[in-house]
Each structure stands twice: as structure tokens, then as C-alpha cells.
Amino acid sequence: MPVNNKVPKVAVLLPCYNEEVTIGKVVRDFRTALPDADVYVYDNNSTDRTAEIATAAGAIVRVEPRQGKGNVIRAMFEDIDADVYIMSDGDDTYPADAAPAMVRKIAEGYDMVIGDRLSSTYFQENKRPFHNFGNKLVRSSINGLFNAHVTDIMTGYRAFSFTFVKTYPVLSRGFEVETEMTIHSLNNNLKLYEMPIQYRDRPEGSYSKLDTVGDGIKVMSTIFRMIREYKPLPFFGITGLLVGIIGLVLTVSVTIDFLHTGIVARFPTLIGAVLLIIVGLMLVVAGIILDVMAKNDRKRFIIDANHFAMEQRNRRCDERTRA
The missing domain is CATH 1.10.287 (Helix Hairpins)
Structure with a gap:
């Protein structure tokens, strides 16, 4: 439902690095799913045609020179004002048609909506077994420490309220930022809602920027640091x-x-x-x-x-x- 009988202002946030194969479709899908939303693509030093294709598809394209997904999200949260924020990836692994339901949940009063991949198709679609193991390890660690029941700790598909975005301190620089968001929310007893989504693996010709070992170490280091600080x-x-x-x-x-x-x-x-x-x-x-x-x-x-x-x-x- 709209907040105070007013249609909420929605911003779609797409951090991107070398996603020319998929970014055009992702922008068009979100513009179809949320026709009144502003779609922002933050180009993180891409060396391909990501920015050009995103602009042609109708996105508002900006450049973030500090490398790393955490740095991009920090810039997005600082720069953009909206009632509801939808954050996704530019790799076409998340369904844009789930976004309207996520917007409605934020309008109902939730602080963050989590696009839950693990309850649906993630383990069938994801062809990287160490990623699957890492997701399970991170999930069990955090839920055990915070006495919580969050299914998908590391998903990149989320919706946020204005208050969450403007009060969340983005400290991580890279892909560990999603884990940081979840721990921050659990520590501060924020209102979370998990929504199962249909995850799909990257299309042919699109390559993941994740380093399974390196980024896994960063994620576990983030968990260790935040437990030390929050617990x-x-x-x-x-x-x-x-x-x-x-x-x-x-x-x-x-x-x-x-x-x-x-x-x-x-x-x-x-x-x-x-x-x-x-x-x-x-x-x-x-x-x-x-x-x-x-x-x-x-x-x-x-x-x-x-x-x-x-x-x-x-x-x-x-x-x-x-x-």
C-alpha cells in the first residue's frame, strides 16, 4: 500500500562493473516492473560498454571511481533520496518482477526486505559449489550468534526504507557489504522481511567478479570484526x-x-x-x-x-x- 495514500518515490540501484552483456536487459526489466521508478546504474570503472548500454536503456548513469561494491553502495546511499530503494545486481540473476512486492513491504513499515534465493532455485542454478558451502557457513554462523532465522544472509537483492539507507554506516569496501547489512540489521533489531525469489545463474558470456577464496576470507573477516564490535x-x-x-x-x-x-x-x-x-x-x-x-x-x-x-x-x- 502507498504510504499516507501517496505513491512512494522508488529508486532502483544497480552497482555495475563490466556487465555489458546483461545490463541493458536488467535496466529494461526494472523499468517495466517499476515504470515510475528512477533506475540508477553506478559504473565502477568498467572497461567495456556498460555505461553506454545502460544509458541507452534509460538508466541514470553515474561513475564511482573507488573500486569495490561496498564503495559503490556507500555513494548510492549518500547521493540518492527516495522513499523506497531497490538494490540489485547488473548480472540478470535476480527477477525484476519481484520488485513491486518488495516496494509494498517497505511501504507497510519494514526496514529491509531480503530477496531470499536459498529457499528457491539458488542451489540448482548456482554452478559454484564453494559458493553454496560459503552461504551455508555464513548463515549458520550469524543466525547462531544473533539467535536469528535469516535464510539468505548474502543476497544482493534487497529493498530498503529511507531511514535504513540514511542511518546505515557502510564500512565494507567489497562484496562483504551484504553480510554487513544483515548483521547491522539484526544487531539493531530492525524489521526484516524475507521474500523468496527465483534466482537464475548468469547467462552465457557473463562472468562473475567474485573471488571464491579471497571474497570468502573477506566475508568471514567481516563477521569476525562485527561480532567483536556488536557482541x-x-x-x-x-x-x-x-x-x-x-x-x-x-x-x-x-x-x-x-x-x-x-x-x-x-x-x-x-x-x-x-x-x-x-x-x-x-x-x-x-x-x-x-x-x-x-x-x-x-x-x-x-x-x-x-x-x-x-x-x-x-x-x-x-x-x-x-x-
Whole structure:
């Protein structure tokens, strides 16, 4: 349903790098599915005719010189104002005809709609088995840590509200940005909706830019970093307890020897054990302090989100007044 009986302003965001084989069809498909939307193609230093073909198909083409999908999305979120944002890829793997339903869900009040590939055709269409394994590994890791039930963590087909776009800090530079988005949403208890979509593999002549090993390492590094930042008490607390227990076990072994002989025969072991106990305690204390800081960050995020939501309402009121 339209927000406040007004048709929402929709922007379709297509980050692209060397997608001349598919970008024309993708732009035309989205213009058909969402005829009132603005379709933006951000060309990320393509060496082929991506920008030319996108322009001919009716897209608004801009250039982002900083290489990497995360950098492109950051520029898009900064530059473009809309009520609803649809983000997809320029490789023709996602169905444009699912976009109107995603727009309606954002208009109903969801912060992010996730185009769920894994519940439909992804594992049949995707011919890269390590990608399938990586998706399962990332999904189980994040859902376990955040007690969530998100099916497709790494999908590139999503819809966002104005408030989400203007309050989400894009830190990643590359393909790990989708994982970052999901963790950010779960950490801040945002309203998510998963919509199964029909995924299809790239057409012949179109080649993936993903590096299975390299990008997989980046994704896992992003998960590790964000768990450290968003879940500091479990992260540092468990590490501290493990270190402290090792130190305590070593201390007990030295103490048992002392009780039997009356002599401390392993001074280096005793000193090391005490240091481990101290380090363990410091890690636990650090986890407690950082956990308080993380909760304060979540409070600030809620305040910022409320501010942008109010700004959007005021903007709509001004538009109605002028109309």
C-alpha cells in the first residue's frame, strides 16, 4: 500500500562493473516492473560498454571511481533520496518482477526486505559449489550468534526504507557489504522481511567478479570484526575465561607440586600462569566495558533513526502542502 495514500518515490540501484552483456536487459526489466521508478546504474570503472548500454536503456548513469561494491553502495546511499530503494545486481540473476512486492513491504513499515534465493532455485542454478558451502557457513554462523532465522544472509537483492539507507554506516569496501547489512540489521533489531525469489545463474558470456577464496576470507573477516564490535561481552568474555582457566590450571599444578615438596620448582610456569589469569580478567573487564559502549551505540542509532523518520514525514507533509 502507498504510504499516507501517496505513491512512494522508488529508486532502483544497480552497482555495475563490466556487465555489458546483461545490463541493458536488467535496466529494461526494472523499468517495466517499476515504470515510475528512477533506475540508477553506478559504473565502477568498467572497461567495456556498460555505461553506454545502460544509458541507452534509460538508466541514470553515474561513475564511482573507488573500486569495490561496498564503495559503490556507500555513494548510492549518500547521493540518492527516495522513499523506497531497490538494490540489485547488473548480472540478470535476480527477477525484476519481484520488485513491486518488495516496494509494498517497505511501504507497510519494514526496514529491509531480503530477496531470499536459498529457499528457491539458488542451489540448482548456482554452478559454484564453494559458493553454496560459503552461504551455508555464513548463515549458520550469524543466525547462531544473533539467535536469528535469516535464510539468505548474502543476497544482493534487497529493498530498503529511507531511514535504513540514511542511518546505515557502510564500512565494507567489497562484496562483504551484504553480510554487513544483515548483521547491522539484526544487531539493531530492525524489521526484516524475507521474500523468496527465483534466482537464475548468469547467462552465457557473463562472468562473475567474485573471488571464491579471497571474497570468502573477506566475508568471514567481516563477521569476525562485527561480532567483536556488536557482541563484545561474549567475544572478550569467553576468550578471557579460556585464558584465565588455562592460567588457573597451571597455577594449580604448581601448587600441587609445592604441597608435595615444599619447594616452588617451576617459577617460570607460576609467573606465566599468574599473567594468564590477569590477562583473562582484563579481557572480561574489557568485554563488560565494550558491551556498555555497544548498547549506547544502539541507543544512538535508535535516536538517529527516529530523527530521519521524522525528517521523512516532514518532507512528505511539505510535498502535500505544495501540491
